[in-house]
Amino acid sequence: MVFCYKVGQQPGRRTLWKWVWKVHKYGNSTTGESWDIVVDEETYYEAEPHYGRADVVGDSTQLLSIEPPERPPGVFPNIDFGSPLL
Structure with missing residues (x-):
């Protein structure tokens, strides 16, 4: 939940706005x-x-137990899932 409110409003001066992250927590317990x-x-x-x-x-x-399907003739890229993506 995000709130926006005025900060330091004074006569003749520009109003500053500030974004603030707030969380609304509500509920009740079994007690x-x-x-x-x-x-x-x-x-x-x-x-x-x-x-x-x-x-x-x-x-x-x-x-890992899934067998890959047979590839048809052609050129395919070598995909290595063990290396991190860049």
């Missing part, structure tokens, strides 16, 4: 407690995926 709050949330970025396609294929015995 009768309830909550309804809005909290600041840091932006999270993952620069590089920690588990890629090669990892998925390499960790799946079911995928």
